[in-house]
Amino acid sequence: QKEVEQDPGPLSVPEGAIVSLNCTYSNSAFQYFMWYRQYSRKGPELLMYTYSSGNKEDGRFTAQVDKSSKYISLFIRDSQPSDSATYLCAMSERHGQNFVFGPGTRLSVLP
């Protein structure tokens, strides 16, 4: 079993839809969770950074962490074609160290 699993997609949704992206993990010691967006031929861009369980909202993006289920989610409301990208989850046990990445989910938002 991989340490971090993520459905690779591609996931296609119509513009305006609510998108749910998910990662599962096996290491219960992970405490720090991140979501990155990566456009084609670009480096990953940090979207959300959360610590431990709970929700965090930033504009159209909401990150959710359920440590009891070892499951994290990123919700995108009112999705736009500009949201079309690969979304990577990442997590670590210690602050700023030893990040483990998921393989990414490719999202296409169709106009």
Place this chain on the structure above:
Amino acid sequence: SAVISQKPSRDICQRGTSLTIQCQVDSQVTMMFWYRQQPGQSLTLIATANQGSEATYESGFVIDKFPISRPNLTFSTLTVSNMSPEDSSIYLCSVEGVPGLTNTGELFFGEGSRLTVL
């Protein structure tokens, strides 16, 4: 966030040659990291580069194949030595933290260097 510039952005190389990738950050950072992103796969950490000390390599990566320099707090290089087609990948430089705020735990990336080895 820090502005991270990588050169070259892409290159096509011949088997057996070596290529050095440069990473320049617009602010002083303690820790710099080098990642590899192979097609359809996760980002994999190659090594951590701290200024003034030898780089720390992850399992599966060795200094002879991926020598790293870190001459100051804003610059690092990664060399991919004696390249083979299996080294075709995106190589990413990253830093931890936000300028002016140390140890935030957030990881920021450069644009990446896309290498194709023939």
